[in-house]
Amino acid sequence: MALSIGFILKNLRPAGRLARRCLCSSVRDENVTFPERVFSGIQPTGIPHIGNYFGAIKNWIKLQDTNDSVIYSIVDLHSVTVPQDPTTLRENILSMTACLLACGIDPDRGILFQQSQVPYHTELAWILGCNCTLSRLDHLPTWKEKSAGMKDAMLGLYTYPVLQAADILLYKGTRVPVGEDQTCHIELARALAKIFNNRFGHYFPLPEVLLTEAPRIKSLRHPDKKMSKSEANPKSRIDLTDSPDEIRQKVKKAVIDSEPKITYDIDNRPGLANLIGLECAITDKSPSQVCEENCNVMSGQYKLKVADLIVEELTPIRLQMERLLSDRQHLSSILEKGRDKAMEIAEPNIAEVKSLVGFL
Numbered sequence: 001m002a003l004s005i006g007f008i009l010k011n012l013r014p015a016g017r018l019a020r021r022c023l024c025s026s027v028r029d030e031n032v033t034f035p036e037r038v039f040s041g042i043q044p045t046g047i048p049h050i051g052n053y054f055g056a057i058k059n060w061i062k063l064q065d066t067n068d069s070v071i072y073s074i075v076d077l078h079s080v081t082v083p084q085d086p087t088t089l090r091e092n093i094l095s096m097t098a099c100l101l102a103c104g105i106d107p108d109r110g111i112l113f114q115q116s117q118v119p120y121h122t123e124l125a126w127i128l129g130c131n132c133t134l135s136r137l138d139h140l141p142t143w144k145e146k147s148a149g150m151k152d153a154m155l156g157l158y159t160y161p162v163l164q165a166a167d168i169l170l171y172k173g174t175r176v177p178v179g180e181d182q183t184c185h186i187e188l189a190r191a192l193a194k195i196f197n198n199r200f201g202h203y204f205p206l207p208e209v210l211l212t213e214a215p216r217i218k219s220l221r222h223p224d225k226k227m228s229k230s231e232a233n234p235k236s237r238i239d240l241t242d243s244p245d246e247i248r249q250k251v252k253k254a255v256i257d258s259e260p261k262i263t264y265d266i267d268n269r270p271g272l273a274n275l276i277g278l279e280c281a282i283t284d285k286s287p288s289q290v291c292e293e294n295c296n297v298m299s300g301q302y303k304l305k306v307a308d309l310i311v312e313e314l315t316p317i318r319l320q321m322e323r324l325l326s327d328r329q330h331l332s333s334i335l336e337k338g339r340d341k342a343m344e345i346a347e348p349n350i351a352e353v354k355s356l357v358g359f360l
């Protein structure tokens, strides 16, 4: 539907106004249902860690098998909400591409592209931002956390959830696989879609969050916080490129309580619960099954077991990523093809949005 309307827009220039009016009235039909489309993104702010992997990327890969339309974006516009060195950013975009491919993202089954290569994300963000009150953004926890301690936080850091809504809605994304920290942003995307639909017609679907079984992997040093690329201490996270030795060292040093028995108690034993959660994410076992199997194992030994499981899971990814990084031309060409495929969807959609708003 979207593509054919785009085609009409491009090819019926002489009858432009009339054609667009017809188009507007057709998209105002509230009974329109939207085809399923998966959309998600990841910031090129460094090597992904096991939080990104078990919280989001693993779901991305599964969804490729069960959905006809999957779109994944390296969201570089989001990454500059905090200062980035240009050379490092360029490197990170390519290494993120290699990493996603090494994890199993297949650019032939879906679309993998770099956000800034499609200019319409920012155009739609502006339109959505003009329909978003400040109070909707004020209470978002990510804004509060990320701006805390900053002397002067930047406007982009405050408004990036609106850009995130635009990322999803530009492609009429219906399902958004993310970690738990992002759920309030997807709520915002739904709210902005509803506001737009109420004002201009039933145009956008209301996107839904998809969480994995491990939606919030915690920092190994501060198990009350989520694991994050931007936490200063690298021992707080396991990157997908860490060597077996690094992984074993980091898990050995993970903060847990002094009780030696293996029990699952998120509130009172968050560090150990995090490790059990990792075993569950790798093996598909339940926490109670893991505790039962390890009833005679002491927590120190248990750490070594979890470390081995992580090494086994990550080693093929690390090796494949090394291979992929040796052909940067190939990585760039994948992003170029991804951009072309993303543009085919984004271009007609933004034209329709502009028409609805009254720009055309």
Ligand code: AQP
Residues within 6 Å of the ligand: 041, 042, 043, 045, 051, 052, 053, 054, 055, 056, 057, 177, 178, 179, 180, 181, 182, 214, 215, 216, 217, 218, 226, 227, 228, 229, 230, 231
């Ligand atoms: N600790 C986590 N547990 C589960 N899921 C997580 N995600 C991030 N951390 C965890 C999910 O990974 C996806 C990509 O995240 P992102 O890199 O785009 O942004 P982020 O959420 O801000 O992740 P980081 O690691 O904390 O990055 P920085 O430090 O650069 O801000 C998202 O779906 C996210 O939910």
